Amino acid sequence: MSVLWAALVFAFRDVKFRKFVSLLTVLAIAGGLAAFTALRITSIGTKTAAEEVVSSVLAGELLVYGEGLCDLSELVAEDLARIPKVERAVPVVLTMGYVEGSMAFIMGVRPEDLDMAVSEFAEGKGFREGEERVIILEVSFAESRGIEVGDIVLVKPQIGSTSYLYRVVGTADIGMKIQELSAAGTYVIIPLSEAQEMLGREGRISMAMLKLESPEYKDYVKSAVVSMYPGARVFERSDVMKAVYQVISLVDGILLAVTLVGIVVAVFSTSNTIMTNVREHSREIAVMRALGAKTYHIALIFLLEAAFFGLVGGTVGVGLGILGADAVRGLFASTGMLKVPLIIDYNLLGFCLGVSVLVSLGSSLYPIFKACNVKPVEVLKNE
Numbered sequence: 402m403s404v405l406w407a408a409l410v411f412a413f414r415d416v417k418f419r420k421f422v423s424l425l426t427v428l429a430i431a432g433g434l435a436a437f438t439a440l441r442i443t444s445i446g447t448k449t450a451a452e453e454v455v456s457s458v459l460a461g462e463l464l465v466y467g468e469g470l471c472d473l474s475e476l477v478a479e480d481l482a483r484i485p486k487v488e489r490a491v492p493v494v495l496t497m498g499y500v501e502g503s504m505a506f507i508m509g510v511r512p513e514d515l516d517m518a519v520s521e522f523a524e525g526k527g528f529r530e531g532e533e534r535v536i537i538l539e540v541s542f543a544e545s546r547g548i549e550v551g552d553i554v555l556v557k558p559q560i561g562s563t564s565y566l567y568r569v570v571g572t573a574d575i576g577m578k579i580q581e582l583s584a585a586g587t588y589v590i591i592p593l594s595e596a597q598e599m600l601g602r603e604g605r606i607s608m609a610m611l612k613l614e615s616p617e618y619k620d621y622v623k624s625a626v627v628s629m630y631p632g633a634r635v636f637e638r639s640d641v642m643k644a645v646y647q648v649i650s651l652v653d654g655i656l657l658a659v660t661l662v663g664i665v666v667a668v669f670s671t672s673n674t675i676m677t678n679v680r681e682h683s684r685e686i687a688v689m690r691a692l693g694a695k696t697y698h699i700a701l702i703f704l705l706e707a708a709f710f711g712l713v714g715g716t717v718g719v720g721l722g723i724l725g726a727d728a729v730r731g732l733f734a735s736t737g738m739l740k741v742p743l744i745i746d747y748n749l750l751g752f753c754l755g756v757s758v759l760v761s762l763g764s765s766l767y768p769i770f771k772a773c774n775v776k777p778v779e780v781l782k783n784e
Contacts, residue, residue, distance in 0.1 A: 429670035430714025430757055436723025438753045443729050446742045446751070447555060462621060463611040465626055466634040471600055472608045477630070484625045486618035491517050492606040494596035498558040500538070501546060506588045507558060508575075509596020518590055519635040525571030526548035528592060535592065536567035537778075543572040544585035556589070558599040565599070567591065570754065575622070625708045632738065668764040671710055675703055700769050707765035708757060708758055715757025719750050 428754050465481060467473040475492050482490035496511035504762050510518050515527040515537075523540040523588040536556065538548060547553060574586040596605045613622060727743050 403732065424431075426670050426674045426710050427714040427717065430710060430761060431718035433664040433666060434715055434718030434753055434757050435721035435725055437756075438719050438750070439725035440727065441473075441749055441753070442722065442726035442744065442746070445744050445746060446730060452566050455502070463613070463622060463626070464636045465609045465611060465630075466607070466609065466636070468632045468634070471602045471605050473476040473605050473606045473633075475606050478606070480629065481609055481611060481626065484611075484629070486614050486622055487611050488614050489517075491520075491610040491612070492593065493608050493610060494593060494600065495607045496558055496560065496600055498556060498587055498599070500536075500556050500587065500662075501548075501554050501576055503542070503543075503587060505547075505556075507556065507599070508588060508590050509593040510590060517612070519573040520572050522573045525569070528570055532570075532592070533595070534565065535570045536573045537573055537575070537590040538569055539575050539587045539589065542589075543569070548572075556591075560600060563599075565595075576583040579729055601683060638756070664760060668760055671707060671761050672764040672768060674710070675707055675765040676771070679686050701764055703769045704762060707761045707769075711758035711761025712754075714761070715754040718757060719753050722753070 426537055464473055465473075472496060473492075478490040481487060490512065491768075492512045493514075496507050496509075498507045500507075507538050508518065512528055512532075518528065519537065521733055523543075525537075527537065528535040536554065543549070546570060549572060552569050553566050554569060555564055556567050575590065594603075597605060611622060611626075613619060623637070626635050641687075657755070685711040723743075724747065730743055
């Protein structure tokens with residue numbers, strides 16, 4: 402116990418008298434771990450948000466596309482609705498455009514299908530049959546632009562040079578986000594007929610969403626759709642989730658490689674600090690060895706010092722990582738992309754803290770080896 406106490410006193414005294422170097426080491430560890438923690442928390446939240454989006458988008462389990470862009474007849478939805486076990490078929494037009502100069506996904510649906518497209522209204526309401534030039538904005542976009550219900554916004558599709566003035570009748574959380582992860586942009590909803598007019602494709606739709614009586618019927622319905630329309634492309638929720646996870650995993654891999662650079666910097670910083678301390682305390686080490694200190698006594702001093710750097714740097718890094726993940730979540734929300742929840746996994750935080758301590762201890766092994774091999778006779782002879 403006395404050996405441990407002596408080692409603690411020596412290690413903390415070293416940190417105390419070398420504040421600036423110690424601070425830089427702690428910050429190096431904290432920076433690398435903060436990036437890693439923020440990435441992992443954001444990844445968990447992104448996957449959760451993606452699952453919620455896909456569940457909302459594919460509440461009916463199946464999406465039916467034609468062979469090209471917006472080439473399905475609107476009457477196809479009526480045919481699909483007559484397939485046994487299909488509870489509802491929703492025709493949808495989806496195109497790209499600009500709202501008040503910002504990129505947007507413009508979605509056209511019928512008034513009676515708004516309940517499938519909108520998760521919840523924040524202000525206002527939907528549109529009714531016969532209403533013209535009315536639009537529903539995503540609530541995050543409306544708030545960021547200061548747009549309120551009753552305001553007039555300029556909408557311009559990518560196809561064509563005509564712009565349209567629309568009156569905002571509601572702001573809402575839009576659930577039917579077919580291309581949520583493919584690009585940054587807000588979603589807006591307009592009447593189906595007006596979306597067809599923008600594309601010059603009257604009577605045509607981009608896809609039909611099928612709501613089934615039960616998910617267990619999806620294979621049967623999928624076969625029936627393909628039999629009825631051989632050229633149709635049918636996607637299941639699981640297909641979309643696989644694609645989503647592939648995109649998330651790819652982005653995770655790229656970002657993880659970037660964060661590893663920070664961890665490598667932390668390793669070299671800790672190793673350099675401990676090595677410098679070993680050199681500066683070579684005389685004290687020699688004296689302790691001459692007085693009978695064992696090898697593990699010397700090793701314990703610098704192991705405790707490295708553990709201190711890892712623990713403090715890890716704690717600061719985890720805290721900064723949570724703040725960073727929250728900032729990324731706010732960035733996603735402000736751009737109208739995924740609403741990423743901030744999910745704090747305490748097992749993950751414990752893992753990150755443990756990694757910080759282990760990395761610090763590992764990076765100190767070589768300096769400690771050098772300290773344990775200090776020869777008292779040679780050191781004291783040079784004094």
